[in-house]
Each structure stands twice: as structure tokens, then as C-alpha cells.
Amino acid sequence: MDPGRKRRTLRRVWTAAAAALALPLSMLATGATAARAAGVQCSVDYKTNDWGSGFTADVTLTNRGTDAVNGWTLTYAYTGNQKLSNGWNGSWAQSGQQITVNNASYNGTIAAGAAVSTGAQFTYSGTNAAPASFSVNGSPCVGAHQPPITVLTSPTAGAVYTQGEAVPLAATAAAADNATISKVEFYDDTKLLGTDTSAPYTLSATDLAVGSHSLIAKAYDSLGASAESTPVGVTVASGPTVVTTPTQLGVQHGKTATYEVKLSKQPSANVTVTTARASGNSGLSITGGASLTFTPSNWSTAQNVTVTADASGTGAAVFESSAPGHAKASVTVTELGATKAYDARFLDLYGKITNPANGYFSPEGIPYHSV
Structure with missing residues (x-):
């Protein structure tokens, strides 16, 4: 074959090869574009614990696609003056109102149908509206889905x-x-x-x-x-009992305070509940409700015991309410100085939040749940 013809033949072979390679390469490029267009399919659950001047944000990111997400960046924006303090389960950053969260080293992979949670603490003043939208790796998620x-x-x-x-x-x-x-x-x-x-x-x-x-x-x-x-x-x-609410009470010098008494079960006959100081500060005394009668019809209707504080001192006393055939109940009453209105209010609130009836603390004062 003469050299010129050989060169022309080689050019045709390389051209054909290039054409053959071009088809899958173009297809691959088209597939990559389609993959980028499809993006991450996700939903975001956003909820807060807000105390008026600050809040914690708990964000759960769920992969709604059929493929795993390997590495994620969550972005969203606030409309107010929320300022990031610190974050966890991810690397949190803020620029103006824009929030960016990158995965931590241990939660970067989200399997199909799985979820990861991250969170942060913020300060703010004024209003604290929830973000309107979220994106993961640049792809918008399905709204800011609120939990039930x-x-x-x-x-x-x-x-x-x-x-x-x-x-x-x-x-x-x-x-x-x-x-x-x-x-x-x-x-x-x-x-x-x-x-x-x-x-x-x-x-x-x-x-x-x-x-x-x-x-x-x-x-x-x-x-x-x-x-x-x-x-x-x-x-x-274990059996019928006297019920008192609250279990902690504060009263200032020269003033009175009340707590409620009722029965846990309907009795078959009238039951008399007597209340007396069992121990502690003698400056506290019962001035009302020392003897209360409960009938088969009003057993669950609370009646009041009134405790009065003199001006002799301060300190606590335990008052016990008891009835035949019933377990007794006790209330701790603390006498406070005449100027200690704040302390009295504090004890009132403390009694309510630590009351086991409210579900947050055990009788030993141990919190059941994080709040």
C-alpha cells in the first residue's frame, strides 16, 4: 500500500473510532446532566424549643430518593435576626440570614429512606418565624415539613x-x-x-x-x-390514698396559702381527712380545713387546707393529711420573710413543675425527660 493511501486509511479508522467513542461519551454526559437535574430527593422536619430570647432548632433530614446520599450540605435562611450560637451533629455556619450545615464525619451517608438529625442554638429578638424552605446539596427539599x-x-x-x-x-x-x-x-x-x-x-x-x-x-x-x-x-x-396538690408551698410572714386535698378512689361511705403539722417550723399552722369530709359523691372534688404563717421566723414544716383506710399524703410548706414575694412565687412554680402529676419529675426530683 502506498504511503498516502495508508495515511488516509488510518485517518478513517481513527475517525470511526472517535465517532464510536463519542456516542457513549455524549450519552454519559447527558446522563450526568440528568442526574444533576434530578438532585437529592429529601424532606426536612424543623422544630424548635423557644424561650422568647433564644431557641434550639432540631432539624431532621430524610432521604426520600432510591439512592444513598454520600455527603450532605443543608442550607436555609431566616427572615429575622436569629443569630447562631453553636451547633451539633454537623458543622454549622451563618452568613447574614443564611444558614449552612455540613455533615459531621460520622453522619455523612444517608441511606435511601433513612434520616439524620442535626441541631443548633440561636438567640433572637422580635419574631422567630420558621424557615420557608430548605435545600440539600443544592436541591430544594419537600417543604419545611412540620411534625405531627x-x-x-x-x-x-x-x-x-x-x-x-x-x-x-x-x-x-x-x-x-x-x-x-x-x-x-x-x-x-x-x-x-x-x-x-x-x-x-x-x-x-x-x-x-x-x-x-x-x-x-x-x-x-x-x-x-x-x-x-x-x-x-x-x-x-397499692390501695386508696389521700391526694394533695401541690407538694411544695411557700407562704410569707402574716399571710396564708392553700393546698388541695381529695381522695384517689370513690369510698363506700363518708371519709374524714384530718391534716396536722407532722414536723418542722411551729410558726406555720392550719387555720382552715384541718378536718374535711368526703362523700361517695364528692370524693374527687378538691377541698382546701389553709396554712397561716406568723412573724416569728422562717423555715419549713411538713403537713400530713390522713384518713382511715387510706395512705396519707404530705405537703412541705416553707415560711418566708414578708419581703420575699419573689421566693414565694418561686416555690409555687417549683412545686408545680416538680409535682409528679405534671409528668416531668419523679417524686425524688429526677427529671423524666429533657426539657
Whole structure:
């Protein structure tokens, strides 16, 4: 073959090869463009714990696609003057109103259908509106999906049951963004008592031990979001008992304070509850309700015991309320100086939040839940 013809033949071979290679390369480029266009399919659950001048933001990012996400960057913006203080489960940064969160070394991969959570603390003044939209790796997520709203409607806070008696649990749950409720779980603190998958969401708990219990309902929706109800505190007693509320009380010099007394169960006949100072400060005395009568019809209607403080000193006293055939109940009353209105208010609030009936603290003062 003459050299010129050979060169022309080689050019045709290389041209054909190049054409053959060009097709898959163009297809690959088109596929990459399509992949970038498809982006990350995700949803974001955003909820806050707000105390007026600051808040914590808990953000759950769910991979709604069919492929794993390997490395993620979450972005969103506030409309107010929210300022980032610190963050966790990711690297948080702020530029103006824009927030950027990069994954941590241990949570960068999100399997299909799985979720990761991150959070941060902020300060602010004025209003604290939730972000309107979120993006992950540049792709908009499905709204700022809000978790369901869950309310434990039964039992009543402060209710007292006898051991072995059924405690009726019931909850309402509503999902946002056209999602549906998939199930509601009922818990005794962190112990799962049972699950209901259809409304009305109910459960009968019969094996609760003697003592105080913090009951909650946790709802899950079809988009993977979940939320807990406010805790409800109840007491399980070994038998009938006198019930007092609150268990902590403050009273200033020369003033009075009251607490409530009732019975845990309906009696078959009238029951007389007597209250007296069992120990402590003698400057505190009962000036009303030292003897209260409860009938089979008014046993669950609270009656008041009134405690009066003289001007002789300060300190606490324990008052006990007792009745035949019933376990007694006690209240700690603290006498405060005449100028200690703030302290009296503090003790009042402290008594309410630490009251086991409110579901946050055990009788020993140990919090059941993080708040």
C-alpha cells in the first residue's frame, strides 16, 4: 500500500473510532446532566424549643430518593435576626440570614429512606418565624415539613389508680402537609407500653408498678416525622390514698396559702381527712380545713387546707393529711420573710413543675425527660 493511501486509511479508522467513542461519551454526559437535574430527593422536619430570647432548632433530614446520599450540605435562611450560637451533629455556619450545615464525619451517608438529625442554638429578638424552605446539596427539599401534633387526652394529670386497675390511655394526632398518621406509641417514660395504628388511638395499661409514672404519646406520620405529647403524670397506689396538690408551698410572714386535698378512689361511705403539722417550723399552722369530709359523691372534688404563717421566723414544716383506710399524703410548706414575694412565687412554680402529676419529675426530683 502506498504511503498516502495508508495515511488516509488510518485517518478513517481513527475517525470511526472517535465517532464510536463519542456516542457513549455524549450519552454519559447527558446522563450526568440528568442526574444533576434530578438532585437529592429529601424532606426536612424543623422544630424548635423557644424561650422568647433564644431557641434550639432540631432539624431532621430524610432521604426520600432510591439512592444513598454520600455527603450532605443543608442550607436555609431566616427572615429575622436569629443569630447562631453553636451547633451539633454537623458543622454549622451563618452568613447574614443564611444558614449552612455540613455533615459531621460520622453522619455523612444517608441511606435511601433513612434520616439524620442535626441541631443548633440561636438567640433572637422580635419574631422567630420558621424557615420557608430548605435545600440539600443544592436541591430544594419537600417543604419545611412540620411534625405531627400529638395530645394525650387520657388519663387526667394527677390521677391516682390502684395497682392492677386499668389506666386508660388515649391520644389525638394530626399530621401536616397532607401526610397521614401511621401509628401512635404510648410510653411510660422511656418504656414502650403499646402501639395503635388507627384512630381513635387508645391503650389500656394494667401492669404499671406502684409509684409515679410519666406517660406520653408519640405519633409518626407517613413522611417519617414524629413528635411526642406533653407528659401526663399519674400515680399508682397499692390501695386508696389521700391526694394533695401541690407538694411544695411557700407562704410569707402574716399571710396564708392553700393546698388541695381529695381522695384517689370513690369510698363506700363518708371519709374524714384530718391534716396536722407532722414536723418542722411551729410558726406555720392550719387555720382552715384541718378536718374535711368526703362523700361517695364528692370524693374527687378538691377541698382546701389553709396554712397561716406568723412573724416569728422562717423555715419549713411538713403537713400530713390522713384518713382511715387510706395512705396519707404530705405537703412541705416553707415560711418566708414578708419581703420575699419573689421566693414565694418561686416555690409555687417549683412545686408545680416538680409535682409528679405534671409528668416531668419523679417524686425524688429526677427529671423524666429533657426539657
